[in-house]
Amino acid sequence: MSASGLLAGTVSPFEELLGYEYLYSKKGSSLKTISEATFQRSVLPSEAAREEQGLLHEDDEVYNKVKEFITNVVLEDSQFSVLVNGTYQFPSSIGEAESPVPILYCQGDVTLFNAPSVSIVGARTASLQGMQRASKLAKDLAKGGVAIVSGLAKGIDTAALQSAIQNGGHVIGVIGTPINEAYPKENTELQRLIAKEHLLVSQVPFYRYEHEPFNNRRWYFPQRNVTMAAISKATVIVEASDRSGTLTQANACIKQGRKLFIMRSCFDNQHITWPEKMLEKGAEILDDSQQVLDFLHSKESLSAELPDVK
Numbered sequence: 001m002s003a004s005g006l007l008a009g010t011v012s013p014f015e016e017l018l019g020y021e022y023l024y025s026k027k028g029s030s031l032k033t034i035s036e037a038t039f040q041r042s043v044l045p046s047e048a049a050r051e052e053q054g055l056l057h058e059d060d061e062v063y064n065k066v067k068e069f070i071t072n073v074v075l076e077d078s079q080f081s082v083l084v085n086g087t088y089q090f091p092s093s094i095g096e097a098e099s100p101v102p103i104l105y106c107q108g109d110v111t112l113f114n115a116p117s118v119s120i121v122g123a124r125t126a127s128l129q130g131m132q133r134a135s136k137l138a139k140d141l142a143k144g145g146v147a148i149v150s151g152l153a154k155g156i157d158t159a160a161l162q163s164a165i166q167n168g169g170h171v172i173g174v175i176g177t178p179i180n181e182a183y184p185k186e187n188t189e190l191q192r193l194i195a196k197e198h199l200l201v202s203q204v205p206f207y208r209y210e211h212e213p214f215n216n217r218r219w220y221f222p223q224r225n226v227t228m229a230a231i232s233k234a235t236v237i238v239e240a241s242d243r244s245g246t247l248t249q250a251n252a253c254i255k256q257g258r259k260l261f262i263m264r265s266c267f268d269n270q271h272i273t274w275p276e277k278m279l280e281k282g283a284e285i286l287d288d289s290q291q292v293l294d295f296l297h298s299k300e301s302l303s304a305e306l307p308d309v310k
Contacts, residue, residue: 011044013082019045020103021066023052024205031203031223035099039085045102066207074206078180081106089113096256097230101203101223105179107195112172116296117147119228121246122156122238130156130239133263135163137236140289142169146296149174149232151224152187152194156238161190165198172199174228176221178206203227225249233296234259236286242272250274254281259295261286 023034023045037048053063083090085102091113094100120138122130138148138160148164149172150157164171173194175183179202182188194200204220222245229235229252237260240246253260260283266275267285279285286292 011084011087012046013084015046016044016084016103017082018063018067018070019047019049021070021205021207022049022063024208025062025066025211026052029208031101032099035101038102039095039100042086044084044086069207069210073210074178074180079107080179081110083110091231093230094227095230096258097226097252098255099223099226100230101227103203104227105202105204106199107179108197108199109170110199112147112170112199113231115147115170116145117149117172117232118292118296119149119232119235119249120156120160120238121150121225121228121235121240121249123240123244123246124153124155124157126155126159126239129265131159133265134159134238137238137289137292138163138169139167141292142167144289144293146293147172149228151175151221151228152183152191153221154184154187158187158190160238161194165193170198172201172231174201174224174231176202176204176224177217178202178204178209180206181209201227201231221245222248226252229253229256229258232258234261234292236261236263236292237266238263239266239269240272240274242274247274250278250283254278254283260284261292 023029023037037043038045083104083106089110090104118141120134122134134156142148142164147170148160150160152161152173152175161171161173171194173191177183179200182191191200203224209217225245225248229249235249235253235258237246237250250260260278262275262278262283263286
């Protein structure tokens with residue numbers, strides 16, 4: 001584990017990791033309760049954990065179980081950075097999420113958080129046309145110096161990430177599993193590549209994930225979509241059903257004041273109703289990649305430090 005990105009002498013990444021993991025280990029805990037106890041009070045996870053222990057008059061049994069698991073299982077098998085709210089490499093835009101996460105687990109180049117970035121998201125069971133549209137958009141934006149953010153799901157996410165990489169761009173993969181696990185398994189190599197040469201991000205707690213029922217783990221995926229909306233300057237939805245998890249990110253964009261683009265083809269689909277609803281809330285129809293580039297140029301300089309695009 002690396003302390004990269006933390007203010008030396010101010011915060012211990014290991015102690016904050018343990019505090020975060022301990023808070024998540026408590027019965028009834030959620031991202032909302034943890035955010036309220038930490039981020040929204042400007043309190044470190046380690047401090048909130050000590051408060052929790054004091055209120056419950058607990059000894060260190062639970063904390064020690066978490067510590068043993070992290071030390072002997074997680075850290076024996078994984079290397080990652082821990083970014084903590086309030087330290088200089090933690091993306092400040094996270095604070096605009098509804099329930100901001102106080103910690104991010106990262107592998108790779110954390111300076112990509114400073115790059116102009118756009119999320120490209122959509123259906124897991126995507127059409128061939130949708131995959132082609134995602135690939136074309138990712139290619140155009142990558143060549144324009146934009147980092148592509150996506151969730152490493154099957155379908156649209158995978159098409160966008162692979163296209164950006166193949167065209168010499170940079171990507172940020174935000175996953176809904178602990179950073180040392182890959183889902184779906186067929187994206188294991190893609191995830192490894194992103195962790196090595198780009199940036200892989202997770203907010204999913206190791207201990208809680210390991211010890212909770214499988215069905216409970218599904219909630220981490222919409223939570224990561226909210227974080228993706230926060231770290232991206234804009235989001236593009238390529239295609240999605242009325243019940244798609246992608247709509248979590250669409251709603252998060254609206255709440256956070258982020259630009260939301262919806263591809264024209266979504267409006268041509270007579271079987272879905274969500275595009276018109278999002279249009280009424282402020283989304284914009286996307287006809288051409290240049291619209292996204294023009295938006296980024298109008299809102300910020302693309303001179304943000306970004307590794308050379310080959």
